[in-house]
Amino acid sequence: MIKLYVLYAGDIICKDVSQLNEGSLQSGEMALANPIFLIQHPKGSVMWDAGLSDNLINQKEGMDAWIFHLTMSKTVISQLESIGVHPSDVDYFAFSHIHNDHTGNANYFKSAKLIMQEKEYDIAFSPNKRPFNYDDYKELENSEVIKLNGDYDLFGDGTVQFIATPGHTEGHQSLLLKLENTGALLISGDIAYYKENYQNKGIPTFNASKKDSLASIEKIKKMVANNNAQLWIQHDKENFETLKICPNYYD
Numbered sequence: 700m701i702k703l704y705v706l707y708a709g710d711i712i713c714k715d716v717s718q719l720n721e722g723s724l725q726s727g728e729m730a731l732a733n734p735i736f737l738i739q740h741p742k743g744s745v746m747w748d749a750g751l752s753d754n755l756i757n758q759k760e761g762m763d764a765w766i767f768h769l770t771m772s773k774t775v776i777s778q779l780e781s782i783g784v785h786p787s788d789v790d791y792f793a794f795s796h797i798h799n800d801h802t803g804n805a806n807y808f809k810s811a812k813l814i815m816q817e818k819e820y821d822i823a824f825s826p827n828k829r830p831f832n833y834d835d836y837k838e839l840e841n842s843e844v845i846k847l848n849g850d851y852d853l854f855g856d857g858t859v860q861f862i863a864t865p866g867h868t869e870g871h872q873s874l875l876l877k878l879e880n881t882g883a884l885l886i887s888g889d890i891a892y893y894k895e896n897y898q899n900k901g902i903p904t905f906n907a908s909k910k911d912s913l914a915s916i917e918k919i920k921k922m923v924a925n926n927n928a929q930l931w932i933q934h935d936k937e938n939f940e941t942l943k944i945c946p947n948y949y950d
C-alpha cells in the first residue's frame with residue numbers, strides 16, 4: 700500500500716498578487732500555502748520538495764524575500780520524526796524546481812538519490828548560473844542523481860510519475876501519483892500559484908518562459924482529465940486547508 704504524507708513547510712504572503720498573474724487587475728496581498736510531500740512506496744520512499752528552511756522558525760517575524768513574506772511555525776524535521784522517519788531513511792528526493800520556497804531543507808536529504816530534470820540540474824549546480832539559495836541544497840552536489848529529459852515513471856508501475864512541466868523555471872516538473880483509495884492525484888508544483896491562475900492561464904511575470912508555461916498548463920489539464928485526477932496546486936491555500944496533514948496520510 701502506498702502512503703502519501705502532506706507536510707507543512709512554511710507560510711507565504713505574496714504582497715503583490717499582480718506579479719503572480721500577468722495582465723491581472725487584481726492587486727494587494729494573497730496568503731499562499733507551501734506544503735511538501737513524502738510518498739512511501741513498497742520499493743522506496745520519495746520526498747517531493749524541501750519547503751522553506753526549518754531555521755526560519757527562529758525568526759519570529761519571519762523574513763522578506765522580494766514580494767514574499769516567509770514564516771515557519773512548525774519544522775519539517777519534527778513532522779518527519781512524528782512518523783518515525785529520519786531524512787537519511789529517504790530513498791529518493793525530487794525538486795519541483797529550485798526556487799527558495801522549495802529548497803529550504805534539501806540538505807537533509809543528501810543521502811537520497813536526487814531526481815531532477817536535467818535543465819534544472821544544470822542551472823542548480825552551475826557555478827555561473829546557480830541561484831542565491833544554492834547553500835540550501837549544495838550538499839546534494841555529490842548525491843547520486845537521475846537526470847530527466849521529460850516524463851519518468853519511477854517504479855515502472857505508474858504510481859509515481861514525474862511530469863516535465865517547464866515554464867516557471869526551465870526544468871520545472873510536476874508529480875502524478877496513483878493511490879489505491881484516493882485515486883489519481885496531480886501535485887502541480889508551481890505551474891500556477893492558485894486556482895484562478897490555473898483556470899485563466901495567468902502567468903507570473905517572473906516565469907522563465909511564457910510559451911512553455913502555457914504549454915505546461917495545457918499538458919497538465921489533459922493529464923488531469925485523462926487520469927480523472929485531483930489537482931493539488933501546491934501554493935493554493937484554499938486547497939491546502941482541505942488536506943490531511945502529517946501524521947495523517949492518504950493511501
Ligand SMILES: [Zn+2]
Pocket residue numbers: 798800801889934
Ligand atoms: Zn513556489
